Ligand code: PMV
């Protein structure tokens with residue numbers, strides 16, 4: 001066995017389908033963001049867990065700050081035993097916070113940490129994990145913790161790609177985990193969908209940061225009661241048309257879908273679009289580019305797709321004037 005291994009995981013941002021994707025059967029389109037957390041792992045005589053987020057080390061004694069990491073280790077140890085392996089104490093160091101020095105971008109930190117710990121342990125024990133198994137193991141950790149998200153972040157970060165994601169029933173998974181062994185649960189059909197989308201069109205993908213931190217789980221709690229059939233149907237049309245538009249390289253179809261998703265979220269609850277997110281979106285007025293809030297809203301980031309390099313410059317200038325910081329930019333579809 002090699003002594004020390006290093007692994008990494010990225011982040012994600014929603015393009016469309018937020019809130020609707022919480023309901024099984026409704027989808028979202030999610031973009032992978034290559035801003036990374038990294039971890040080093042090695043065997044040790046006692047457990048030593050340290051994350052840059054906190055200023056102290058722990059072992060496996062339950063600790064509030066480290067509970068996500070500790071529970072992921074427990075789950076992976078159970079899985080490794082099922083694979084006939086004999087897990088030993090580890091020294092694990094998690095570096096990076098998915099946001100520069102204390103800035104929280106909201107691109108997926110807790111989901112990313114779970115995936116990172118799983119990848120680290122798989123590396124140490126030299127087992128290959130498919131993106132799908134990685135997703136399932138991470139989803140078990142979060143569902144057992146009572147996380148109220150759709151797990152779309154896990155799907156996107158595990159696949160490291162632009163994806164269409166449709167959730168499974170988390171209450172069902174929680175239930176089967178109480179009555180069946182992990183290996184049995186992992187072998188069941190969970191009825192989610194994950195499809196990688198390869199856009200047949202090139203565009204600039206821009207991420208604008210509002211500098212306002214938002215907590216997705218709190219927003220979900222406040223907003224989920226407003227999710228009704230009409231909202232779900234409209235979201236699904238926008239998401240399906242967006243996937244189709246991307247696959248067919250239909251610029252107009254993409255723009256119309258992002259606009260529909262934007263309008264639908266604006267009508268869902270006023271907490272989603274803060275004044276800064278409204279400005280971020282309105283900065284595309286008069287352009288062929290389109291923009292919207294990303295994720296739960298209430299701050300964090302918005303995204304834009306710009307099909308024309310000159311418009312990209314205009315959009316960047318408009319965002320900068322409004323104090324919206326561009327934290328990530330990528331030319332998609334040029335290969
Ligand atoms: O704010 P984010 O990027 O964590 O996205 C949340 C998206 C929701 O649909 C509102 C919740 C979820 O987990 O799907």
Ligand code: MG
Nearest residue numbers: 106295296300
């Ligand atoms: Mg967010």
